[in-house]
Amino acid sequence: MPRPSTPLLSADRIRSAALAIIDRDGLDGLSMRKLAAELGVQAASLYGHVRTKDQLLNDIAASILQPVDMSGFDVDWREGLVRCARSYREALSAHPNIVPFLAYGPAGREESLRRLDILNGALVNAGWSRREATMIVAGLMFIVFGAALSSFSNGFSADPADYGDRFPNLDRAHLLPAVAAELDRDSFELTLAAFVRGL
Structure with missing residues (x-):
């Protein structure tokens, strides 16, 4: 089976990409569609790892404040x-x-x-x-x-x-x-x- 051209999604990879968008574009600049584009996937792929944008933000917050x-x-x-x-x-x-x-x-x-x-x-x-x-x-x-x-x-x-x-x-x-x-x-x-x- 060939290796996928796009690296598999993980919670850590999603959080890192989302935080990079927030750091660059602010909170209003983060959307699931933009995040998916940044990761090279469809937005629907994200929902297997995060249920909502708020959950994602809470996960990022937990990571930052750890x-x-x-x-x-x-x-x-x-x-x-x-x-x-x-x-x-x-x-x-x-x-x-x-x-x-x-x-x-x-x-x-x-x-x-x-x-x-x-x-x-x-x-x-x-x-x-x-x-x-x-x-x-x-x-x-x-x-x-x-x-x-x-x-x-x-x-x-x-x-x-x-x-x-x-x-x-x-x-x-x-x-x-x-x-x-x-x-x-x-x-x-x-x-x-x-x-x-x-x-």
């Missing part, structure tokens, strides 16, 4: 929050176009619910009420998702003339895009430290 570090809670709840937040931001920052999908919440994603269960349990065991634990986790997610979704520093023009005398306190704002990655990271760290210290 490296999130939940190990710090055996040391201290503060250390757990910091490790979780840093690794969460790192995972999301690599694929910012999928962040809006993830921001809707964890429903249907077993691994996300497991992480939230660990977070809430660690906080309740440390003495926080269930309501407070929920609010702390929500606050942490606001920080993480906000940091992963956009770059504050890249939002500035690199032309000094755009600021001039009209904005005297922004006279160095044109320098921000050149140090965006560093400044965005340091700003995230400052906010995370202030959040945890405030708690």
